[in-house]
């Protein structure tokens with residue numbers, strides 16, 4: 077579902093100034109960088125880290141939703157949830173494939189996820205307690221993902237940018253189906269309205285954290301922007317999200333659980349309450365309410381699906397042998 081403002085840009089060793097200058101000139105001219113092009117090692121590494129985190133997030137992101145497919149209130153909602161989950165797995169596969177063009181294998185990336193070395197978006201380490209959580213994840217979680225991902229369609233790395241075009245179209249459906257489910261709840265009984273508000277109360281802050289630390293605390297943002305890996309800073313994206321979300325919340329009678337949220341007429345920005353960064357970092361470091369469950373579920377799925385991979389490899393080997401004969 078998302079990349080998060082965690083990616084760093086590593087130092088490029090000295091003696092490569094010419095390469096850096098040539099590369100920057102291509103970026104500044106708006107050219108796309110393709111897999112076999114010359115690129116600074118730091119650019120390649122930064123992209124591998126960002127894209128693998130992104131792909132992992134797409135895959136792990138379905139776990140909070142999976143529990144509610146069999147409990148969806150109607151057949152239509154169940155179909156929506158299943159379609160969305162299928163999309164998210166597809167996004168993961170696209171992005172793993174795009175990352176492989178940088179010289180890292182999918183096995184290596186998946187291995188890093190399973191060992192706990194690689195990160196994925198912190199938001200998926202929170203529990204989904206009832207159906208309203210699914211509506212809120214679509215409306216706000218995928219809504220935040222769209223803010224992060226639309227600029228990636230213009231990212232300087234060609235395979236990533238092209239993969240994101242389809243991903244964003246599907247994310248738009250995810251956001252709409254979530255909002256539609258939310259509208260239904262908010263037009264329902266007092267109990268349903270309370271469920272909707274309660275889910276927003278629990279998810280608002282984890283979703284605000286999805287954009288990553290404030291710009292002042294995100295020293296790598298500058299290089300990411302310079303190389304057009306990122307086209308907006310974390311705070312700019314958070315701001316866009318609040319701007320888009322506040323009127324939608326108002327329309328359906330949802331109160332944003334932030335007493336300090338207010339529009340500043342002079343700056344044209346929304347000011348918001350302090351984000352609990354201690355909570356954010358503790359979740360990123362593995363101490364969130366569901367980190368353990370998510371990784372355990374992922375490891376179990378990997379182990380239980382091993383026979384599929386083996387069968388596919390055996391089949392491919394048999395086909396290759398036949399073709400050779």
Ligand SMILES: [Fe+2]
Nearest residue numbers: 077134164167
């Ligand atoms: Fe996605």
Ligand SMILES: [Fe+2]
Nearest residue numbers: 077218247250
């Ligand atoms: Fe999505």
